[in-house]
Amino acid sequence: MSKIGVGFIGAGGIAQGQHMPNYAKLSDRVEMVAVADINESSARAAAERFHIPHVYTDYREMLQRDDIHAVVVSTPNFAHRDAAIAALEAGKHVHCEKPLARNAREAREMTQAARRTGKLLHVSLQWRFSGPAQFLHKYIVEEGNIGEVYYARAHALRRRGIPGWGVFIDKEKQGGGPLIDIGVHILDTTLWLMGYPKPVAAFGATYVKFGNRPDVVGLMGQWDHTKFTVEDFAVGLIRFENGATVTLESSFCANIERDEFNTLLLGDKGGVFADPLSERPVRIATEQNRTLYNIEPAHLPSANSYQANVEAFVDAVIHNKPAPIPAEHGFYLNAIMDAIYESSETGREVVIDVSLD
Ligand SMILES: NC(=O)c1ccc[n+]([C@@H]2O[C@H](COP(=O)([O-])OP(=O)(O)OC[C@H]3O[C@@H](n4cnc5c(N)ncnc54)[C@H](O)[C@@H]3O)[C@@H](O)[C@H]2O)c1
Numbered sequence: 001m002s003k004i005g006v007g008f009i010g011a012g013g014i015a016q017g018q019h020m021p022n023y024a025k026l027s028d029r030v031e032m033v034a035v036a037d038i039n040e041s042s043a044r045a046a047a048e049r050f051h052i053p054h055v056y057t058d059y060r061e062m063l064q065r066d067d068i069h070a071v072v073v074s075t076p077n078f079a080h081r082d083a084a085i086a087a088l089e090a091g092k093h094v095h096c097e098k099p100l101a102r103n104a105r106e107a108r109e110m111t112q113a114a115r116r117t118g119k120l121l122h123v124s125l126q127w128r129f130s131g132p133a134q135f136l137h138k139y140i141v142e143e144g145n146i147g148e149v150y151y152a153r154a155h156a157l158r159r160r161g162i163p164g165w166g167v168f169i170d171k172e173k174q175g176g177g178p179l180i181d182i183g184v185h186i187l188d189t190t191l192w193l194m195g196y197p198k199p200v201a202a203f204g205a206t207y208v209k210f211g212n213r214p215d216v217v218g219l220m221g222q223w224d225h226t227k228f229t230v231e232d233f234a235v236g237l238i239r240f241e242n243g244a245t246v247t248l249e250s251s252f253c254a255n256i257e258r259d260e261f262n263t264l265l266l267g268d269k270g271g272v273f274a275d276p277l278s279e280r281p282v283r284i285a286t287e288q289n290r291t292l293y294n295i296e297p298a299h300l301p302s303a304n305s306y307q308a309n310v311e312a313f314v315d316a317v318i319h320n321k322p323a324p325i326p327a328e329h330g331f332y333l334n335a336i337m338d339a340i341y342e343s344s345e346t347g348r349e350v351v352i353d354v355s356l357d
Pocket of ligand 1: 010012015036038042097098099124126
């Protein structure tokens with residue numbers, strides 16, 4: 001197959017801001033067939049803007065079309081599971097937004113559905129496609145330049161970044177706050193750069209210190225503090241089967257000088273600080289012949305990570321390749337985050353079960 005039909009489930013911010021424009025760029029390989037949104041005016045607006053001929057308010061009707069081979073699920077998290085499983089069972093490949101699901105139970109069902117149907121379930125963790133991450137995967141995982149990576153410290157921290165739109169502050173609809181919304185990205189990038197070790201346990205804590213107050217400034221819009229049911233800061237210590245550990249900090253709101261989105265990886269031959277949004281995105285510290293070196297690449301490949309993410313999925317569908325970012329990784333992430341949330345409630349380390357049988 002050289003050209004595929006694509007349908008969209010959810011026509012909100014990320015669908016119109018990233019997915020639709022990037023799928024539209026691949027008009028030699030992609031026919032944008034239909035869009036479904038429970039909010040008809042959103043679906044119609046997207047259809048008009050991106051010249052998508054068919055509009056639905058019920059994605060199950062859209063999924064009956066034979067001219068759709070793949071769907072993009074970009075609803076809020078609470079609808080990922082049902083939409084993705086319905087699409088897989090209708091014989092469609094699925095490009096699902098992150099996090100894969102609200103929790104590991106839903107993510108497990110989705111991963112099992114992908115295995116059962118033999119269709120691709122690709123998770124939109126596009127940071128892997130950024131220039132620094134692509135370089136570092138080759139440098140660390142493929143070439144082994146920093147040796148055994150035994151520890152990482154991942155940060156996805158906003159100073160005053162509680163989203164003022166959507167359902168990002170609703171625990172029931174999202175599954176959690178900054179941990180599940182932005183922590184998931186830096187955790188995924190970190191684990192990818194460590195070769196995706198199997199998680200075995202996590203200890204964590206979450207806090208609400210700002211989101212439920214009316215007097216806090218909002219740099220990403222003003223949210224309704226009476227509806228804030230997620231954490232605004234989370235910390236976790238995750239242990240892996242290979243002995244490695246990762247600490248993860250994530251906030252929507254914290255008293256810090258500036259936002260952070262970075263990860264530090266410690267190996268026995270070198271350390272890497274990956275800071276993809278800064279002017280110095282990759283810094284390497286190492287020792288050779290009893291001499292210490294700080295190394296910075298003078299040039300890194302640049303990539304539009306959203307576009308590369310879409311292209312990788314379309315290429316996998318057309319050429320019968322595995323999902324570029326497999327559901328199993330999304331499931332690991334949900335299992336880790338569940339354990340951090342549970343540990344915060346119990347005060348104890350929580351064992352992580354990533355079995356799929
Ligand atoms: N990869 C990234 O960096 C990134 C960035 C932003 C958002 N996201 C993810 O994308 C998803 C959507 O986020 P958003 O910012 O676009 O939210 P949004 O609120 O702007 O849009 C969500 C849309 O889904 C629709 N919807 C809700 N339930 C539906 C259903 N059952 N069937 C069809 N449509 C339904 C809503 O009407 C809305 O139009 C979330 O999972 C979020 O985590 C990912």
